[in-house]
Amino acid sequence: MGWISHLCLMNMKRRKTRTFLTILGVVIGVISVVTLLAVGIGVRQEMINTMVDSESICQIRVTGATGGKHKDRMIMDQTVKTFQELEYVSSVYPTYEMYVTITNGKYSYDGAITGIPQSELAKLKYTKTSKQTTSSVKPVLIMGNKVTSLFYNPETEQTYDVTEKKKAETWIGKKVDLSFWDSQEMTPVKIEVGAVIDSGEDTYNRDSQSIYCDLDVLKSFLGRVSSGGTLPGQPLDANGNPYKDFVYSGAVVTVDNIDHVDSIVKKLQDMGYTTENEKEYLDTIQKYLKMVQLLLGGIGAIALIVAVIGISNTMTTSVFDRINEIGVLKVLGCDPDELQLLFLTEAGIIGAAGGIIGVLLSYGFKGIVDKIAIKMFDLAKGTQIAMIPWELAAGAVVGAILLAICAGYFPARFASKLQPLDAVRNR
Structure with missing residues (x-):
């Protein structure tokens, strides 16, 4: 060699x-x-x-039935406990989404506000000028820093951020008119904007374009302003009566590890619920x-x-x-x-x-x-x-x-x- x-x-x-x-x-x-x-x-x-690195990759957003006869597929407090008992699930919290019209001067927003527990609101990062995230009387709106791009002027069809060239922080402390789509009898109520989520100047995500409020305060407020004992957005049974337990529109299930997300998604889907998870986008x-x-x-x-x-x-x-x-x-x-x-x-x-x-x-x-x-x-x-x-x-x-x-x-x-x-x- x-x-x-x-x-x-x-x-x-x-x-x-x-x-x-x-x-x-x-x-x-x-x-x-x-x-x-x-x-x-x-x-x-x-x-x-x-x-x-984002916690959301291990979060599964679960949507339940909000009408019809499928009570077993509705998300109530007992359902949340059932989710919590699943193996590999580290935490669960309910959400309640309501479609509303919010008006600030000549600008309007037609979309949803989402009630989440105060413990979850406390985890969000807010701008320095934010004041409060909850109140004992009326819900306080927590806006994403890009939400103003969703407010538009019906006459000019221009959005607030393009026309006014102002950030969402300028709304902190102001009161806006809010009306619920599911309750035509309710007159618009004045709701204060208490905080703005700091998601970064160039970042667009779920939080940056969402409007949140304290879930417990929202439920209490709806109970006070509802007529006939029927809360806006709540489903009715076959007899036209509201259910005894409060029905949430969804829940957020957090899994302990990304490797267990797929198995929990399958379990939830087998139980009849609709799921959404960012891991699906990651896989794609x-x-x-x-x-x-x-x-x-x-x-x-x-x-x-x-x-x-x-x-x-x-x-x-x-x-x-x-x-x-x-x-x-x-x-x-x-x-x-x-x-x-x-x-x-x-x-x-x-x-x-x-x-x-x-x-x-x-x-x-x-x-x-x-x-x-x-x-x-x-x-x-x-x-x-x-x-x-x-x-x-x-x-x-x-x-x-x-x-x-x-x-x-x-x-x-x-x-x-x-x-x-x-x-x-x-x-």
Whole structure:
């Protein structure tokens, strides 16, 4: 084996330019594949981390029946206790959604307000100018910082934020007119805006475009203003009477670990409830990102295939240039398998050199890609848009070696089958 390595290195030194260009082709191919796959991996991981770091990824929003004869599918206090007893469930809280019209001057909002427990309101992050989140008399509205984009002027059809160019914080402490869609008899009531959720200037999520209030205060308020003992939004039984227990529109179930979300979703669906969970979106995003990653890898693979063709061309040329040397080696008793191994080893060395150098340079390109992405997309410092796991680096080197050996197989086989007299005759 020693003489084989020695002959390989001697031949590569004699043909420095050809060897250098062949290795350069492998280097470019490896850089293309590794860098493009690294971008795909990095973007995918960054999106996953962003969602997994959020508590909402482990939250399942459950919707129950709000009418008809399906009392077993309605969400009541006992239902919440049943959800809480499920394995892997860490917490549950009910929600009550009511459709309303809110008017502030010439701007109106037609949508929902959601009552959630005060304990959940306390977990939200508010702007510094926020005052209060609850009251013992009337519900206090907690608005998302992007809700003003949902208020529009019916005459101009322009939204509040576009026309007035003011933030939601300017509404804190003001009173707005609120009327319930399910109660035509109720006159609009004055409700105060007590707080605004701080979701970030450029962030759009569920909280940033929602309006919340204290659930207990909302229930108490509806009980006082309702007529005939029927609360607005509450379903009626087959006899037209309200149910004894308060019926919530939904519940939020928090699972202890993301790995258990799918199993809890299945249990809830088997119980007849409708579920919504961000993990479903995460799974969909991952599927499409894998497709993008595959596409990027395919683009990079084109450069690597060109490099493999270059190796095959180099090895073929090397065989024809060294026919006399091959003849001499055969006359001296060199075995055909050893002769084939000689050329395969040379191809493997070219692949290994190109693979190692390509991977090392890929780390440099990774740093450049990260810096450009952070600057272009105004990302936080330290964000890794490109990631090169050790498996990718090792796979790139091994892949380059194997492809190089495959490219050198047919030239090596041709050399091993040359007859000694035919080879020497070409001298």
